[in-house]
Amino acid sequence: MTSSQPSTVDRAFQSALYDDTDPGLDTGASFLAADSGADAELVRRGREFVAAAWRRGWQPADVVRLVRRELDDPHVRLAAGLIRAQVPDDRPRGPRWQAQLDALPQEDGHARVGDRFSHATAVLELYRLLLRLPALEPLDEPGPRATAHRPQSRMLTRIRALLAKAEATGYPEEAEALSAKAQELMARHSVDEALLAAGAPAPDAPGACRIGVEPPYEQAKAVLLDAVATANHCRAVWNEPLAFSTVVGFEADLEAVELLHTSLLVQATHAMAKAEAAQRAGGRKRTKTFRQSFLAAYAHRVGDRLRAAARSAVAETEAPQALLPVLATRELAVTDRMQQMFPDTTTTRLRGVTDEAGWTEGTRAADQAQVHSHTQLP
Structure with missing residues (x-):
């Protein structure tokens, strides 16, 4: 045989x-x-x-x-x-x-x-x-109720359009008005989802998505994404070797994080190119450390602004005392979900942030970025 x-x-x-x-x-x-x-x-x-x-x-x-x-x-x-x-x-x-x-x-x-x-x-x-692909943490798909609510994504489509116009316009006043309106819609969408979930017989559990964090300057980009996620009551965990961050949160907030992070990254890239051109016009050669420092400062400052805007958004809500327990419950659910997915995490220190001019210009650009008091709730 x-x-x-x-x-x-x-x-x-x-x-x-x-x-x-x-x-x-x-x-x-x-x-x-x-x-x-x-x-x-x-x-x-x-x-x-x-x-x-x-x-x-x-x-x-x-x-x-x-x-x-x-x-x-x-x-x-x-x-x-x-x-x-x-x-x-x-x-x-x-x-x-x-x-x-x-x-x-x-x-x-x-x-x-x-x-x-x-x-x-x-x-x-x-x-x-x-x-040779390694094993990754499995990501849950949105639950049946979240899928049934997908028609509300028309609001997210409108937000996308507003942010796209804000990124494309050459007029700061127009960009500010468009972005402010987008942030207002994000806040409404988030509050509506939170209150709806609180009254549902079987509230949705947090899910997760992965967002690419590509070189160059991936550390600063990961910090920016973390700031946006935190301000939108999500949590982000960066996987440096595979160039992505996993963002944990409720579905509506995950979509808002993707939108806002993309918009801010586009604004930061445009502002960095403009700052580099001004530096070259002044006879100073800009380097990789300038760009790394610029984006790191931008991410740090935008995080501060998002946190301040989040506090203002809660204060402006018609029934903040009724809303706070709902947000606290969702915050705890997101934290628990993140700890289940990533029981062992470490922190990392930003490298290459040594250019004073880059830090100064990045901070200035973040102060001019379109983040207002109508941003997402914390």
Whole structure:
């Protein structure tokens, strides 16, 4: 009795996936390039790698972000195609997952990358990465009541539009008016959600989402995200090696954090470019330390402003005494959820914050950022 021979894909995997050398990769790609009959099995095995990533806590946006950082655009397209191909085999997911699927690159992920050998090489490089994905903390999807309330996202659509206009306009007064209106809508949305949850028979539990915190100057960007999350009664935990922060909070607040953080980051980038131009015009060469110090100061100062604005927002609420116990209960639920997900966390000190001019300019830019008393509640 003879044993069955390993398939071409098995031989390729043995050479390329369990051997990190370039010769092993070339050998595996050669096996696949010579056997067109192995193509269907190769795609099927890729879907299995994707499903394994979901079981380890990864989500579509996480995979695409890592592939884009570690590999090249053709690998991103291949990954997007595999993720789409795996959907029929997957269990039902929530709206945040679906939004990530909708945001995948639109190119056909199974289009060939050059000749058969080049394509096989790219596929094996992608599979190497997927095979070695570490386990992540699983993220809960929004509960049934939160999903049922999704129509209120029309307000978030309006907020997005207001912030986009604030970022694009060249007139400070117009930007301030647009941002103030956006913050007012955020506060209303947050208060409404909190009071609705308090009166529900089965209140929602906090969930979580991941937000990319990409180089350069990722430490300062993580500090900015932490400040925005805290002001919006969420908590953020930064994963530096994988370039993202996990934000824990109730669904409406998670959406507000994503919106406000993105807007402030855009405003900070624009302000930093303007400050650098002024420094160069004055004959002073700006460096990486200037930019790092600028963003660190910006994040620090914006955090102060958000906390002050949060206190004002509570004071302006029509029934603050009735609202405070609701907010306290939600705050405790978020903290408990974060501690369950991340029982062991450490703090880190910002590096490279040594440029006085950068700190001064970053503080000035934060004072001019569009954060007003109508921001989210704490």
